[in-house]
Amino acid sequence: MDTLIELRNVGKWYAAGRPIVHQIDLAVRRGQGLAIRGRNGSGKTTLLKLIAGISKPSAGAIRRATGLIVGYAPEQFPRVRFRAEEYLMHLGCIRRIPKPELERRTRGLMDLFHMHAAGPITHFSKGMTQKVNLMQAVLARPDVLVLDEPLSGLDAASQAEFVRLILRFKQEGAAIIMTGHEPGFADGWADRTMVIEHGRLRETPVIEPGTSSGEEPSAWISDQWGVN
Amino acid sequence: MRSYRYFPPLLVFLLGLMMLYVYPAKQAMPTYAASAVLVYFISAWIAAGFMGAIHGAQEHIAAVHAGSVRMYLVGKTLAIFACGSLVCFTAMIYPVAADRFTNGVSVGEWLTALLAHLELSLLGGLAALILNRTVIRNGSMAIFCLLTVQILSIVRNGVLNEIGSGFAPLFILLPPVAPVIDWLMNADTHASGGSVMVWIGPPVYGAVLYVIYLRIVERQM
Numbered sequence: 001m002d003t004l005i006e007l008r009n010v011g012k013w014y015a016a017g018r019p020i021v022h023q024i025d026l027a028v029r030r031g032q033g034l035a036i037r038g039r040n041g042s043g044k045t046t047l048l049k050l051i052a053g054i055s056k057p058s059a060g061a062i063r064r065a066t067g068l069i070v071g072y073a074p075e076q077f078p079r080v081r082f083r084a085e086e087y088l089m090h091l092g093c094i095r096r097i098p099k100p101e102l103e104r105r106t107r108g109l110m111d112l113f114h115m116h117a118a119g120p121i122t123h124f125s126k127g128m129t130q131k132v133n134l135m136q137a138v139l140a141r142p143d144v145l146v147l148d149e150p151l152s153g154l155d156a157a158s159q160a161e162f163v164r165l166i167l168r169f170k171q172e173g174a175a176i177i178m179t180g181h182e183p184g185f186a187d188g189w190a191d192r193t194m195v196i197e198h199g200r201l202r203e204t205p206v207i208e209p210g211t212s213s214g215e216e217p218s219a220w221i222s223d224q225w226g227v228n
Numbered sequence: 229m230r231s232y233r234y235f236p237p238l239l240v241f242l243l244g245l246m247m248l249y250v251y252p253a254k255q256a257m258p259t260y261a262a263s264a265v266l267v268y269f270i271s272a273w274i275a276a277g278f279m280g281a282i283h284g285a286q287e288h289i290a291a292v293h294a295g296s297v298r299m300y301l302v303g304k305t306l307a308i309f310a311c312g313s314l315v316c317f318t319a320m321i322y323p324v325a326a327d328r329f330t331n332g333v334s335v336g337e338w339l340t341a342l343l344a345h346l347e348l349s350l351l352g353g354l355a356a357l358i359l360n361r362t363v364i365r366n367g368s369m370a371i372f373c374l375l376t377v378q379i380l381s382i383v384r385n386g387v388l389n390e391i392g393s394g395f396a397p398l399f400i401l402l403p404p405v406a407p408v409i410d411w412l413m414n415a416d417t418h419a420s421g422g423s424v425m426v427w428i429g430p431p432v433y434g435a436v437l438y439v440i441y442l443r444i445v446e447r448q449m
Contacts (some may be wrong), residue, residue, distance in 0.1 A: 049288065049449070055445060078285050078286040091426060095294075
């Protein structure tokens with residue numbers, strides 16, 4: 001499998017404080033599902049920000065494949081004064097996606113996530129804001145999808161729907177990196193599970209391996225992502 | 229992101245501009261000096277509003293979509309300066325369009341005053357980028373520092389006249405606003421163009437300040 005991102009001996013600390021994460025070695029490959037568990041404050045978000053390119057490492061090196069596209073969904077999605085469609089169009093402009101293509105993708109995502117006739121994001125439930133969070137993360141057809149505790153605060157039905165959507169994108173070839181601490185959050189989609197403790201990352205056995213639900217990718221995703 | 233935080237500074241700016249030109253002015257340049265000071269504060273206010281309007285998580289999302297944190301920061305800065313430039317042009321065009329200068333204003337004077345407005349807008353905006361909650365965690369302290377720096381940078385020459393020019397090194401890190409204001413106030417006594425340093429100082433100072441800002445923010449991310 002192609003290596004998309006490789007972290008070598010990576011560390012991160014702020015203003016001479018103790019390291020938030022340190023001695024991180026990790027290779028992320030195409031189509032891989034990587035679940036990272038850890039307690040609050042263990043360094044999960046910092047690690048994801050390093051992988052997404054938001055943070056620069058204080059030590060070590062991060063190598064990314066040429067032309068790599070990363071999608072990132074933060075844990076706390078901001079309740080912005082936009083409708084979902086407007087928000088996606090706005091971010092697509094920042095991505096410099098050509099307008100006709102952007103409109104097509106936005107419409108496709110609105111269909112896939114059943115987000116039609118929704119009002120401003122400020123009025124959304126937690127589940128709906130998390131959907132918009134995922135929609136913006138997949139808007140640019142990322143090679144790597146970085147998701148920071150996306151299941152946090154969702155009820156069981158919303159969690160199941162969210163994982164089903166994640167799995168679809170994974171089947172299309174995107175690598176998924178997702179953090180969480182809910183029991184069984186890695187079930188059904190993760191090929192690797194890791195634990196982060198005191199800023200150190202270690203591999204743990206996969207409880208329920210399996211990258212496929214046996215479900216074929218939707219025609220929309222095949223069309224959008226250009227994968228047959 | 230969609231925000232109404234720019235309304236208060238723009239409203240104050242328009243009110244300030246109208247008060248400034250309630251009575252027609254004889255001399256264009258000293259009046260433009262006053263409007264440049266107004267632009268200096270308003271640009272800082274607009275920039276501070278921009279900085280506080282965007283949720284941290286939204287900044288991360290936008291940075292990933294922009295391709296890098298630096299691209300995002302540069303884009304945000306350009307948006308701030310676009311607003312600042314709009315304020316500058318309004319301050320420059322209004323008195324001419326409303327015929328508020330009894331002695332008129334030459335093209336050379338107008339362009340020089342425009343440059344002064346743009347430079348002070350740049351300095352005000354950059355001061356607010358550095359002196360905000362991203363860098364100074366306490367919001368009230370950040371506002372206090374910003375206002376102190378802005379006021380000191382304007383009254384620098386007057387203070388030095390009182391306490392003696394030997395104290396000038398104490399003010400060396402302040403934005404070079406005072407020489408520009410001084411030049412506008414005494415435009416008729418200066419040779420055409422005046423000292424080059426008066427006009428080159430602000431963009432050079434601004435460039436250095438901006439590099440420092442980028443370094444600080446990138447390190448904090």
